[in-house]
Amino acid sequence: MRKIVLLGYMGCGKSTIAQNLSKITKIPFLDLDECIEKRANLSINEIFSQHGEVYFRKLEHEMFVELLNSPENVIIGLGGGTPCYANNHELLKGENVASVYLKASIDTLYNRLVYNKSKRPLIANMNEEEMREFIAKHLFDRSFYYNQAQHKVVVDGKSVEETVQDILGILA
Ligand SMILES: Nc1ncnc2c1ncn2[C@@H]1O[C@H](COP(=O)(O)OP(=O)(O)O)[C@@H](O)[C@H]1O
Ligand SMILES: O=C(O)C1=C[C@@H](OP(=O)(O)O)[C@@H](O)[C@H](O)C1
Ligand SMILES: [Mg+2]
Structure with a gap:
């Protein structure tokens, strides 16, 4: 069954847009981070602090594969790093997958993330200057993977x- 997969950098709006797209299309949506949190019974911050990022990436890959293999039509909001690990970007090319990169500029991302960083362990402890530089470099590194979207x-x-x-x- 068809999967509409939204990807892009932290703060580009994957979770927000997936929810709103779901309201209009009546296709149910799942947020990959929320699925991981439920499965682990821990918040994303707790998974990172108690088990480390490598463990998170393993859970993330397993959950992504599971959602893609489910029999339902579903809109999936990925985490910002999902396409960049464990060859997950190859899964964006699947036959029943429509992948959409929500492309945002550094300014847009910075303005949204500066007051919304506490639940994002990769940036939670950065000051404003560090964050702007981090986003710029990180987005550049990740763009190769984001650009694999259809x-x-x-x-x-x-x-x-x-x-x-x-x-x-x-998608029409
Ligand atoms: N036009 C917009 N589209 C999407 N999100 C927006 C917009 N304007 C403001 N926001 C805010 O930006 C943040 C986007 O965060 P989120 O949806 O969690 O993104 P992601 O899942 O990609 O990290 C939310 O706090 C949302 O309310
Ligand atoms: O970019 C990343 O590596 C991450 C993005 C987060 O999701 P959002 O993009 O929804 O914030 C979440 O999966 C985790 O904090 C790691
Ligand atoms: Mg999200």
Whole structure:
């Protein structure tokens, strides 16, 4: 069955857009991070602090494969790092997968993340200057993987509704 997979950097809106796309299409949505948290019975922060990032990436890969193999139509909001580990980017090319990269500029990401970093262990302890530099470098490193998506939607300056409409247009 068909999977609509949203990917992109932390703060680009994967979780928010997946939820809103689901409301309009009536296709159920799953947030990969939330699925991992439920499975581990720990928050993302706790998984990172108690078990480390390598363990998180293992759980993330297993959960992603599980969701892709489920028999339902579903919208999946990935974590920002999902396509960048364990060859997960290859899974974006699957026959029943429609993958959409929500592309945001460094400024958009910084402005959204600066007040929303506490639940994101990779940036939670950074000051503003460190964060801007980190986002710039990290986004550059990860872009190769994000660009493996079948579709791309630029989200800068767009409302949630506008981004949802753009995705609907692409998938029509
Ligand atoms: N136009 C927009 N589209 C998506 N998110 C937006 C927008 N404007 C503000 N936001 C906010 O940006 C944040 C995006 O975070 P989230 O959806 O968790 O992204 P991700 O899952 O990609 O990390 C949320 O706090 C959301 O309310
Ligand atoms: O970019 C990353 O490596 C991560 C992004 C997070 O998801 P969001 O992109 O939804 O914040 C979450 O999976 C974890 O903190 C690691
Ligand atoms: Mg998210």
